[in-house]
Amino acid sequence: MMNWILENSFDFEGREVRWGVKGKGNPIIFVHGTPWSSFNLRHLIKGLAEKYQVYYFDLLGYGQSDKSNGDVSLGIQNEVLTKLIDFWKLESPIVIGHDFGGTTALRAHLINNKHYEKLVVIDPVAISPWGSPFFKHVNKYEQAFAGMPDYIHEVIVETYIKTAAYNDLNKETIKGIVEPWHGEKGKAAFYRQIAQADSKYTDEIQNKYKNIKIPTLILWGENDTWIPVEKGIELSRLIPNSQLKTIAESGHLVIEEKYEDLITEIIKFID
Structure with missing residues (x-):
């Protein structure tokens, strides 16, 4: 996995x-999405670690973290992040997800x-409805998918x-993304996290976006077909005084495609 190893355990x-x-400096926490891992944030981590102390981790059920049968939904991941912030003893970090x-x-x-x-969100799953036909299909036939030949x-x-x-995407990037999902545990984990995806976890907070008072930057791949940029426009209207920046010629995986542009926008926003 291009020598991407998370050395610490919680x-x-x-x-x-x-x-x-x-790195060293003011603390930043990176949080990856699905079906990714902290590996996909490596360019952003490297760029920002030149000025800041950057913390990163693999969500439960992803990357190098535990992939045993259990809850890996959005309903548990915020609890993981909360416990990690306490464990790292960070009072008021900058968080990028x-x-x-x-x-x-x-x-x-x-x-x-x-x-x-401050908060930076990049193509977030934040506005209902969401979930592709593939998500819905896996949700219905999770065991059948998990039982497929490798x-x-x-x-x-x-x-x-x-x-x-x-x-x-280049071959090395594809390999780094796919590798954690290999093997029996990886295969089961891949379909498990899709099957547990549920819009109720965004419905639970969507009406609270108006209460966000911290400075918020919303970054969006202009050509995102997974979550179209219109969702970003809607989110920026819901979060008071938030900034929306679109990144040209990039999709949902803008963190791989245009990471230099993201670093520029993030540093400008933080500083």
Whole structure:
């Protein structure tokens, strides 16, 4: 996985969460989405670690964290983030979340009352309705998907992740994304996290966006076909005084496609 190793371990209710930290300065926390891992944030982590102390981790059920049978829904991930913030003893970090990671950051702020200095969300799953036909199909036939031969599963995963990008992904990037979903545990975990995706977790907080008072930056891949930019426009209207910046020629996987543009916008916003 291009030597992407999370060296530290945190025990969350008997389940292992792998995490890492780089750089020095004011604290930033990165939260990845689905079906990604902290690997997909490596460019942003490297760029921001030159000026800040950057914390990152793999959500439960993803990457190098615990993939055993259990709750990996959005309903548990904000609890994980909350416990990690307490464990790291961070009073008011800057939090940056992509996709489900943006949702997790929003939920930890609005449900768990975690205060952030600033919040950045990148193509977040934040406005209902959401969930592709593929999500709904897996939800109905999770066991059938998990029981497929490995070679079919690997083709499905690779084909699926490619649809998140506007530009072609290189082989090393594809390998790094797909690798955690290999093997029996990885295969079961891939379909489990899709089957547990439920819009009730965004419905729970959507009417609270108007209460967000922290400075918020919304970044969006202009050509996102997974979550169209219109959702970003709607979200910016719901969060008072938030800023919306679209990134040209990029899709939902803007964190891989246009990470330099993201770093520029994030640093401008933070500073």
